[in-house]
Amino acid sequence: xxxxxxxEHDNASIVGATLHTVTAAxxxxxDIDLLIAGNGCSVAAQAAAQISGVNRVLLADDISLEGLLxxxxxxxxxxxxxxxxxxxxxxxxxGKNFMPRAAALLDVSQISEISEVISADTxxxxxxxxxxxxxxQSSDSIKLITVRIxxxxxxxxxxxxxxxxxxxxxxxxGLSRFVGVSSSESERVELTSAAIVIxxxxxxxxxxxxxxxxxxxxxxxAAVGASRAAVDAGFVPNDYQVGQTGKVIAPELYIAVGIxxxxxxxxxxxxxxxxxxxxxxxxxxxxxxxxxxxxxxxFVAVPELDKAL
Amino acid sequence: MKxxxxxxxxxxxxxxxxxxxxxxxxxxxNAKMTMNPFCENAVEEAIRLREAGTVEEVVALxxxxxxxxxxxRNALALGADRAILVLTDDVLEPLAIAKIIKAMxxxxxxxxVLVGKQAIDDECNQTGQMVSALxxxxxxxxxxxxxxVDGTAQVTRExxxxxxxxxxxxxxxxxxxxxxxxxxxxxxxxxxKAKRKPLEKIDISDLGLDTANRMTTLEVMxxxxxxxxxxxxxxxxxxxxxxxxxxxx
Ligand SMILES: Cc1cc2nc3c(=O)[nH]c(=O)nc-3n(C[C@H](O)[C@H](O)[C@H](O)COP(=O)(O)OP(=O)(O)OC[C@H]3O[C@@H](n4cnc5c(N)ncnc54)[C@H](O)[C@@H]3O)c2cc1C
Ligand SMILES: Cc1cc2nc3c(=O)[nH]c(=O)nc-3n(C[C@H](O)[C@H](O)[C@H](O)COP(=O)(O)OP(=O)(O)OC[C@H]3O[C@@H](n4cnc5c(N)ncnc54)[C@H](O)[C@@H]3O)c2cc1C
Numbered sequence: 001x002x003x004x005x006x007x008e009h010d011n012a013s014i015v016g017a018t019l020h021t022v023t024a025a026x027x028x029x030x031d032i033d034l035l036i037a038g039n040g041c042s043v044a045a046q047a048a049a050q051i052s053g054v055n056r057v058l059l060a061d062d063i064s065l066e067g068l069l070x071x072x073x074x075x076x077x078x079x080x081x082x083x084x085x086x087x088x089x090x091x092x093x094x095g096k097n098f099m100p101r102a103a104a105l106l107d108v109s110q111i112s113e114i115s116e117v118i119s120a121d122t123x124x125x126x127x128x129x130x131x132x133x134x135x136x137q138s139s140d141s142i143k144l145i146t147v148r149i150x151x152x153x154x155x156x157x158x159x160x161x162x163x164x165x166x167x168x169x170x171x172x173x174g175l176s177r178f179v180g181v182s183s184s185e186s187e188r189v190e191l192t193s194a195a196i197v198i199x200x201x202x203x204x205x206x207x208x209x210x211x212x213x214x215x216x217x218x219x220x221x222a223a224v225g226a227s228r229a230a231v232d233a234g235f236v237p238n239d240y241q242v243g244q245t246g247k248v249i250a251p252e253l254y255i256a257v258g259i260x261x262x263x264x265x266x267x268x269x270x271x272x273x274x275x276x277x278x279x280x281x282x283x284x285x286x287x288x289x290x291x292x293x294x295x296x297x298x299f300v301a302v303p304e305l306d307k308a309l
Numbered sequence: 310m311k312x313x314x315x316x317x318x319x320x321x322x323x324x325x326x327x328x329x330x331x332x333x334x335x336x337x338x339n340a341k342m343t344m345n346p347f348c349e350n351a352v353e354e355a356i357r358l359r360e361a362g363t364v365e366e367v368v369a370l371x372x373x374x375x376x377x378x379x380x381x382r383n384a385l386a387l388g389a390d391r392a393i394l395v396l397t398d399d400v401l402e403p404l405a406i407a408k409i410i411k412a413m414x415x416x417x418x419x420x421x422v423l424v425g426k427q428a429i430d431d432e433c434n435q436t437g438q439m440v441s442a443l444x445x446x447x448x449x450x451x452x453x454x455x456x457x458v459d460g461t462a463q464v465t466r467e468x469x470x471x472x473x474x475x476x477x478x479x480x481x482x483x484x485x486x487x488x489x490x491x492x493x494x495x496x497x498x499x500x501x502k503a504k505r506k507p508l509e510k511i512d513i514s515d516l517g518l519d520t521a522n523r524m525t526t527l528e529v530m531x532x533x534x535x536x537x538x539x540x541x542x543x544x545x546x547x548x549x550x551x552x553x554x555x556x557x558x
Contacts, residue, residue: 100435
């Protein structure tokens with residue numbers, strides 16, 4: 001058995017999600033190869049070779065992989081998949097984009113967002129916004145899997161000594177073109193890797209008021225997140241969204257401020273180790289999952305919290 | 310231009326799913342069912358393209374049991390021109406659904422296939438990607454903005470790092486994110502009109518496709534429950550507990 005993990009990187013370093021995915025691969029058993037695909041990504045391959053538990057790094061460095069368009073990445077994965085029993089990637093927007101495409105081309109089902117490895121062919125995955133866990137067994141000869149990273153620890157970024165081997169990229173499909181990406185500039189830690197997250201909801205009233213949360217975040221070394229209502233209202237950009245359709249996170253501490261606690265929001269944060277809820281409505285469902293609940297007006301409580309830290 | 314929109318009937322998002330006592334699945338007896346929210350965005354976008362004159366015909370497609378007709382009637386009430394229901398009592402995996410959608414694309418020849426980015430029940434987030442793979446078409450997933458320019462689709466996608474823009478050839482498959490648009494409600498007259506709009510039923514066995522599932526659900530379990538928490542009186546007590554009890558700050 002051997003396993004191919006498709007890594008996520010920014011050409012220079014490896015995204016944390018990949019380290020969690022390697023752990024899931026280890027639980028399936030077998031040699032682990034890591035694929036670094038991109039345009040100008042050889043430095044990332046050097047970093048990948050250090051990751052603990054990796055056997056070989058496959059490097060596909062080609063102009064056709066600029067922007068990592070799903071068509072070209074999927075074709076590359078298909079060209080390599082025949083050598084493996086399992087192909088894994090993190091269930092990030094990168095992984096969710098190309099992996100089902102590769103699965104269909106290989107005529108296999110994809111097993112989405114596994115949260116537990118039972119054996120090499122049996123996995124647990126959350127369904128219905130995390131309100132149920134399905135244990136599924138796959139009969140496909142190659143298993144294409146996306147991994148819910150909050151459910152697996154990260155392997156060490158260093159300590160490994162994998163070999164790096166170049167592999168051929170596939171020709172550009174010509175079907176699509178990468179135009180650009182706009183990211184919200186932030187000096188703060190990234191939401192999915194932060195140990196502490198403070199999120200605001202509709203109760204924040206406007207984007208200006210998020211500065212109160214940012215101030216607390218800076219003192220705690222935390223990331224700032226938001227509910228969908230806050231994103232839809234334009235208080236903060238889309239990449240802040242936590243939930244069923246945003247990011248799924250499980251920090252050590254999650255502080256929900258002015259968030260009611262809808263099923264879809266809980267789906268993205270209820271695995272956090274400690275949950276704090278600050279809400280003026282004592283009936284808000286968020287209190288049902290909170291370890292510490294504070295019924296208070298956030299415009300009083302948050303500045304107080306800021307001062308107390 | 311013609312658009313084919315995939316719509317799925319799911320448990321209403323406001324309803325909390327309950328696991329069956331025998332762990333075989335989710336109890337949907339008498340549960341409130343509705344159109345998958347992301348499919349509402351897909352339908353809305355198709356209708357807006359028709360209202361803008363870019364598209365002439367919107368065809369809604371659902372694969373499922375006879376009750377899925379309700380979901381299709383809803384799509385017709387929202388403005389789809391006609392509907393196709395591929396009948397099956399089996400719960401199919403996205404790969405099988407994608408093979409059926411491909412067969413319907415070959416029958417209907419649309420210029421665009423719109424689907425939701427994920428269904429809120431099984432949350433696979435696969436179907437659109439698989440349909441485009443099987444057709445050899447480009448894909449634009451998690452779309453929050455769509456513009457058709459010079460026979461190509463310019464799509465803004467919601468990705469983990471922010472917003473990404475790609476440009477894809479047509480025909481294409483596009484999967485809708487929630488911020489693509491704000492779906493309308495069907496008016497009563499439109500609900501009445503929808504009852505007379507054409508709805509074609511096709512039995513899955515007539516398609517001659519291999520739709521066998523590759524996965525077996527061994528059991529469906531309740532998620533682990535969280536231990537119940539405590540209410541604190543004030544910020545000072547909260548900070549004290551976070552420092553000394555939870556030890557997280
Ligand atoms: C298919 C689907 C997917 C979804 N995906 C997501 C998702 O990924 N993430 C997500 O978050 N939501 C998602 N939602 C939306 C979700 O259902 C809720 O609508 C949303 O989470 C509500 O956000 P909120 O809690 O900020 O707003 P509200 O529900 O309006 O809650 C605001 C809260 O703020 C409190 N408040 C107001 N003022 C104050 C004050 N001064 N002091 C203290 N408290 C105050 C109120 O008491 C209230 O509890 C999804 C919905 C659907 C249908
Ligand atoms: C607990 C549980 C157990 C299950 N067990 C099994 C099992 O044992 N075997 C099995 O085969 N399945 C099982 N299923 C269900 C099955 O896996 C999914 O319904 C199916 O895989 C479709 O996935 P999805 O809807 O999440 O696809 P997604 O890829 O998330 O759907 C995205 C979009 O594709 C389109 N689409 C999807 N389905 C349809 C449709 N039917 N008609 C029209 N358009 C559609 C819609 O536009 C939708 O928004 C189970 C589901 C659950 C929740």
